[in-house]
Amino acid sequence: xxxxxxxxxxxxxxxxxxxxxxxxxxxxxxxxxxxxxTFFGVTLSQAVxxxxxxxxxxxxxxxxxxxxxxxxxxxxxxxxxxxxxxxEEVILGILFVFFASLSQVLLALGGNVQNHLLASYFGDILxxxxxxxxxxxxxxxxxFFVYIALFRRFLFLSFDREEYRIQxxxxxxxxxxxxxxxxxxxxxxxxxxxxFYSIAHMLIPVFTLLPFVRSTKILAILCILFSILGTAGGxxxxxxxxxxxxxxxxxxxxxxxxxxxxxxxxSMFLFRSLFKRF
Amino acid sequence: MPLTKLNNxxxxxxxxVQAESLxxxxxxxxxxxxxxxxxxxxxxxxxxVGGNGVGKxxxxxxxxxxxxxxxxxxxxxxxxTSSYVPQAKKMxxxxxxxxxxxxxxxxxxxxxxxxxxxxxxxxxxxxxKTGIYEFLKKQISECSxxxxxxxxxxxxxxxNADLIFLDEPMDSLDHQSRDLFQSVLxxxxxxxxxxxxxxxxxxxxxxxxxxxxxxxxxxxxFYKISDGxxxxxxxxxx
Numbered sequence: 001x002x003x004x005x006x007x008x009x010x011x012x013x014x015x016x017x018x019x020x021x022x023x024x025x026x027x028x029x030x031x032x033x034x035x036x037x038t039f040f041g042v043t044l045s046q047a048v049x050x051x052x053x054x055x056x057x058x059x060x061x062x063x064x065x066x067x068x069x070x071x072x073x074x075x076x077x078x079x080x081x082x083x084x085x086x087x088e089e090v091i092l093g094i095l096f097v098f099f100a101s102l103s104q105v106l107l108a109l110g111g112n113v114q115n116h117l118l119a120s121y122f123g124d125i126l127x128x129x130x131x132x133x134x135x136x137x138x139x140x141x142x143x144f145f146v147y148i149a150l151f152r153r154f155l156f157l158s159f160d161r162e163e164y165r166i167q168x169x170x171x172x173x174x175x176x177x178x179x180x181x182x183x184x185x186x187x188x189x190x191x192x193x194x195x196f197y198s199i200a201h202m203l204i205p206v207f208t209l210l211p212f213v214r215s216t217k218i219l220a221i222l223c224i225l226f227s228i229l230g231t232a233g234g235x236x237x238x239x240x241x242x243x244x245x246x247x248x249x250x251x252x253x254x255x256x257x258x259x260x261x262x263x264x265x266x267s268m269f270l271f272r273s274l275f276k277r278f
Numbered sequence: 279m280p281l282t283k284l285n286n287x288x289x290x291x292x293x294x295v296q297a298e299s300l301x302x303x304x305x306x307x308x309x310x311x312x313x314x315x316x317x318x319x320x321x322x323x324x325x326x327v328g329g330n331g332v333g334k335x336x337x338x339x340x341x342x343x344x345x346x347x348x349x350x351x352x353x354x355x356x357x358x359t360s361s362y363v364p365q366a367k368k369m370x371x372x373x374x375x376x377x378x379x380x381x382x383x384x385x386x387x388x389x390x391x392x393x394x395x396x397x398x399x400x401x402x403x404x405x406x407k408t409g410i411y412e413f414l415k416k417q418i419s420e421c422s423x424x425x426x427x428x429x430x431x432x433x434x435x436x437x438n439a440d441l442i443f444l445d446e447p448m449d450s451l452d453h454q455s456r457d458l459f460q461s462v463l464x465x466x467x468x469x470x471x472x473x474x475x476x477x478x479x480x481x482x483x484x485x486x487x488x489x490x491x492x493x494x495x496x497x498x499x500f501y502k503i504s505d506g507x508x509x510x511x512x513x514x515x516x
Contacts, residue, residue, distance in 0.1 A: 034370075034372065034373055148390055149389050149390055149391060150389070151390045152386050152388065152390050153387040153388075155373075156383045156387055158373075159370055159373050159380075159383065160369075160383075162339075162344055162362060163361070163364075165343065165344060166342050166344070166360055166362050167361060167437060167439075168384070210374065214374050214376070215374055216374055219374055
C-alpha cells in the first residue's frame, strides 16, 4: 500500500471524481427518498445503463448521447409507473430486469462480455479514464447547481403536492426539471462509475442519516460528508491487497466503496439501536 | 344573500365558484356524484355532509382543480385564490421539517441562494393567537394529530386565500381548540370577503353559529339541505 501511496498523484483524480459524483448523487437522493421513489431510482439506473450501452453500440462518441437518451427514457418510465395496469413496484421490477438484460445484450455485441458486464454494474474508479474537465462532469455539476437553486420549490412540491398545485399552479415544469436533473446525474454517474455505485450513493447516505437529522440543510451536508467518507475509505481499502493462496489479490474499488458505505450505515443503525436501548 | 361587502372588483361576478351540471369522479363513465349545481359566494360559510365514501373529498379535489371534472363545468371568478386544509393524517411526517418550516414553505419557493422569508407581523399574531407559537420549533414527526391539524389550518390562513376548503378540520381538535379555531376562522372571514367550505360530519360542533349553506351528497346525488331538499339517507343529524 505504501508503494501505491507513493504514486498518489495517479489515483487522486479518480478519487476526486468518485467523491464529487458520489456526493452529488447523495444530495439528489434526498428528494428521491423523501418522494418515495427509491425503487424508481434503482430502476432508472438500469435504464441509464441501457442508454450508455446503446450509445456504445451505436458508436456515438458524443458524451451527450447517453444523457439525452436517458432524458427521453425517464418520462415514459414515469408514465408507466403511474399507470393503472398493475402495482407500481411490479412495473418497476419488470422494467429493471428488462433494461438490465437489454443493456447486457448490447454490451455483449461489443465483445469482451465479462469485463463489460462487470463494468456496467460495478464500474471501477481506479481504472476509469475519467477527466475532471470532461463535458459530462461539468453537466452533472451544472444540474446539481440547478437542483440546489430550486431545492426549496422541489421540497414544497415533494412535501405537499396538492397544496402546491392549488397555491402555486401546475408543477409540470418543475417536475420536468427535477427528472432532467436526475437523469443527467445518474447517467453521468453510471457512465463513469457503474450502476451499483450510483444506486449506493443515491440511497445509502440519506437512508442512514434521515433518522438522525432534523433539518434538510444539515441532512444535505451530512450526506455529502458520508458519501465522501465512504468513497475515501473504500478507495484506500482497495489499494491494500491481500495474500490469498499465494497470490496478491486486489479488490475492485467501486465494490469496496459500496461495501464501506454499507458498513458505515449498519454501524450507525447498530449504534442508534444500542443508544436507544441503554 | 348578504352581499353588502361586495365592493371590489375581485367579486364583481358575485360568486367565487359556480358549478353547473358538474359530475365528479376518477373514471369516465363512472361518476361518483353527478348533476351538481351550486355557487360559492364571498363572505359565506358552506358545509358539505354525507356518509363515508360518498364523494365529498372527490368533490373538493375537483373544486380545487386537483382532478378534472368528468362532465359539466366549474366557473371561477378570475382573481380568487384558494387553499385546501387536508386531514392531518394525510400529512407526510417522514420529512425532517419543523412546524415553522411547514408554515413558511409556500412563501419560500424562490431560489435557495436568496434569504428565506420570515413571518409577517400578522402571521406572528395568528401564530400566537392559535397557540402554535409553543410548538413552532417542534419537528412535525413529533407533533400530535391535533397539533398537525392546527398547523394545516394556520398554513391556509396565512396564505390569505379568498376561499378555503377544509376537510374535516375540527375532528382531531379538543373542545377548547375547536372553539378557538372557530373564532379565528370567523375573524378571518369577517375581515375581508372570504369564504369557507367545510367537509364535516358534525355541523354544530364544527361551526357553532351555523353554516350559511349546507349541502349533502347521498347515493351519487347532490342536495341543497338549506333549501329544504332531503336525501333518502339523511346525515345532517344536528
